[in-house]
Amino acid sequence: MLKVLIIGATSGIGRELARLYAGSGHLVGATGRRQELLYSLQLEYPNNVVTECFDATASGLTGHLQFLTRKLGGLDILIYSAGWGEPQEALDWAVDKATVDINVNAFLEAIHFGWRFFGQQRHGHLVTISSIASIRGNRLSPAYSAAKSFQSIYFEGLYIKARKLKIPLYLTDVQPGFVDTKMAKGPVFWSAAPSKAAKQIREAIERKRWRVYITHRWWIIAKLFKHIPAWLYHRIG
Numbered sequence: 001m002l003k004v005l006i007i008g009a010t011s012g013i014g015r016e017l018a019r020l021y022a023g024s025g026h027l028v029g030a031t032g033r034r035q036e037l038l039y040s041l042q043l044e045y046p047n048n049v050v051t052e053c054f055d056a057t058a059s060g061l062t063g064h065l066q067f068l069t070r071k072l073g074g075l076d077i078l079i080y081s082a083g084w085g086e087p088q089e090a091l092d093w094a095v096d097k098a099t100v101d102i103n104v105n106a107f108l109e110a111i112h113f114g115w116r117f118f119g120q121q122r123h124g125h126l127v128t129i130s131s132i133a134s135i136r137g138n139r140l141s142p143a144y145s146a147a148k149s150f151q152s153i154y155f156e157g158l159y160i161k162a163r164k165l166k167i168p169l170y171l172t173d174v175q176p177g178f179v180d181t182k183m184a185k186g187p188v189f190w191s192a193a194p195s196k197a198a199k200q201i202r203e204a205i206e207r208k209r210w211r212v213y214i215t216h217r218w219w220i221i222a223k224l225f226k227h228i229p230a231w232l233y234h235r236i237g
Contacts, residue, residue: 003072005029005065007056007110008082010037013129013179016198017079022048029068029075031056031082056082056106057098065113077205078114079127080107080151085144096143103147108154115158118169125170127205128155132177132218135225136233152211159210173211174201177218 004021008014010032022028022045030051032038038051052068054060069075084102086095111126118124133141134148155173162169178191192215204212213219225233 002026002076003029003074004077004079005031005068005072005075006079006081007031007065008080008129009041010034012081013176013194013197013201014079014081015041016194017081017201018049019044020198020202027072029072031064031068056110057101061106061109062113065110069117074121075114075117075124077125077127078110078118079129080110081129082106083129083131083148085133085141085147087140089140091142099141099143100147103144104150107151111154111158115169119167123168125172125205125208126155126158127172127174127201128152129174129176129201130155132175132213132222132225134175135222136228156210170208170210172205172209174204174214175211175218175222176214177221179214 002021004026006014006018006028009018009028009030014032015037018028018030018041026048028045028049030038030041030049031054033053033055035053038053042049042051050068050071052064052071054064082102085099088095107128111128114124114126118126128151130151131144131148133145134152136145138145152173152175155171159171162171176197179197180191180193197214200214200216201212213222
């Protein structure tokens with residue numbers, strides 16, 4: 001039985017991952033800001049879900065994660081699924097700060113906790129739900145694209161570090177395209193249900209993939225984004 005801690009499990013991809021793992025008989029530690037949604041998840045899987053309600057951007061994140069890990073009786077997989085971004089025509093400091101707080105600062109603290117914990121026990125798997133938006137800048141959400149790029153590049157660095165240090169620790173950077181959640185705003189295409197995205201993510205974790213695009217056909221968009229010349233991208237972006 002795996003012990004899986006999911007930061008940001010009240011809705012969307014995080015909740016569906018919690019349901020997948022709990023429904024398969026694994027023990028899930030679910031976190032989030034909304035107690036009622038955590039409670040409903042726990043009611044759905046009373047023997048397989050334990051919860052801890054907190055805001056990842058508030059002080060004391062590491063303490064919350066330590067407490068929940070003790071409630072789980074250990075830890076095998078840590079998934080950072082918390083995230084937020086808001087498209088904006090204006091450049092709003094409050095929006096950018098909130099975006100960086102959750103997608104960079106809280107992310108860093110959580111991943112440092114997982115790296116230390118798994119390093120000491122000599123096994124584990126770190127997962128982050130970044131975004132296809134990490135590939136290029138975006139005029140409507142520059143902080144979100146930059147923050148998700150931070151996650152992806154940071155994970156690649158840790159992946160290399162773990163291999164060089166010969167630490168039996170796996171890392172997976174998940175880059176979703178449009179998924180049918182509250183985060184998908186404005187015109188979208190190739191939108192997937194959270195349940196479908198979660199199934200592909202779990203498969204990538206099981207296969208210990210270091211990077212995966214969700215759903216898989218977003219690999220095409222990723223390659224396209226990377227190779228569009230700057231002069232063209234800056235005109236259409």
